[in-house]
Amino acid sequence: MLGNPARKMLLLLPLLFFLLDGASxxxxxxxxxxxxxxxxxxxxxxPFLAQPTLEGIFSPLAAELSAALARPIHYESSANFEKFxxxxxxxxxxxxxxxxxxxVAIAAKAGYLPLVTRTxxxxxLFVVKAESPLKNGQDLRGKKIGLPPKVAxxxxxxxxxxxxxGIKPEMDVALRHFNTHQSCLQAxxxxxxxxxxxxxxxxxxxxxxxxxxxxxxLTSPEIPQTLFVVHQRVPxxxxxxxxxTLLATRLKGVDPxxxxxxxxxxxxxxxxxxxxxxxxxxxxRSYLKMMTEK
Numbered sequence: 001m002l003g004n005p006a007r008k009m010l011l012l013l014p015l016l017f018f019l020l021d022g023a024s025x026x027x028x029x030x031x032x033x034x035x036x037x038x039x040x041x042x043x044x045x046x047p048f049l050a051q052p053t054l055e056g057i058f059s060p061l062a063a064e065l066s067a068a069l070a071r072p073i074h075y076e077s078s079a080n081f082e083k084f085x086x087x088x089x090x091x092x093x094x095x096x097x098x099x100x101x102x103x104v105a106i107a108a109k110a111g112y113l114p115l116v117t118r119t120x121x122x123x124x125l126f127v128v129k130a131e132s133p134l135k136n137g138q139d140l141r142g143k144k145i146g147l148p149p150k151v152a153x154x155x156x157x158x159x160x161x162x163x164x165x166g167i168k169p170e171m172d173v174a175l176r177h178f179n180t181h182q183s184c185l186q187a188x189x190x191x192x193x194x195x196x197x198x199x200x201x202x203x204x205x206x207x208x209x210x211x212x213x214x215x216x217x218l219t220s221p222e223i224p225q226t227l228f229v230v231h232q233r234v235p236x237x238x239x240x241x242x243x244x245t246l247l248a249t250r251l252k253g254v255d256p257x258x259x260x261x262x263x264x265x266x267x268x269x270x271x272x273x274x275x276x277x278x279x280x281x282x283x284x285r286s287y288l289k290m291m292t293e294k
Contacts, residue, residue: 060253099153118225124157126218137218143194158197161220
């Protein structure tokens with residue numbers, strides 16, 4: 001005969017097994033609750049404007065993409081073009097906003113895929129002050145021309161425009177590169193240079209901010225605009241979400257003045273961006289080849 005303690009233990013065993021079995025789902029849920037955090041994506045933009053201006057544009061856009069993906073996205077840029085292109089070549093960004101020449105020369109070779117571009121084309125505009133005596137491209141001979149950084153798309157297009165006009169850069173004109181488009185335009189206003197080559201979107205913002213109207217005397221050939229790319233390591237389903245979000249964005253978190261960068265006319269029609277393919281940048285490849293052969 002079993003004693004009372006042993007007898008009580010036998011009676012309690014079924015209850016103990018029941019409790020342990022019932023606890024297993026709770027243990028599973030607890031394990032699931034401590035699953036590793038979702039990886040943060042890095043989102044970068046080339047520094048074509050001052051850092052505060054870029055933050056005002058791309059941080060809200062990063063937040064919009066983060067909400068669509070249910071994944072944290074950290075926006076960052078670089079102090080200069082060279083650092084940004086180094087980061088791009090080293091594939092440090094998951095998502096990036098880049099200029100066309102960086103796409104064909106660096107990003108496409110580093111595993112980045114094109115998603116969307118702006119709805120307008122891109123060109124380099126040679127602008128002068130309203131009271132300047134310069135009337136056309138030929139009047140630029142012997143003058144001082146300001147440009148954004150040497151690796152900027154507008155700088156490539158400006159050189160192309162000069163060559164097509166029969167003007168040899170550095171020989172027939174003096175070229176001076178600035179850190180940003182804005183600093184080039186400021187130098188024009190104070191008379192440090194005779195003309196500045198700039199992109200249409202930046203010119204729109206600058207004229208609105210300064211209430212100064214500048215005059216265009218030479219325009220380069222047009223190419224597809226700056227674009228958003230995604231690294232191929234990002235899963236296809238998420239690439240599609242990123243593209244759809246950019247195509248549908250109304251840039252609600254961006255200051256209305258800064259939206260001028262992406263043309264308000266397109267916004268009125270409901271789209272700041274359009275889908276883009278690699279083939280559309282073949283013209284950029286041909287221009288790059290033409291300039292490197294000169």
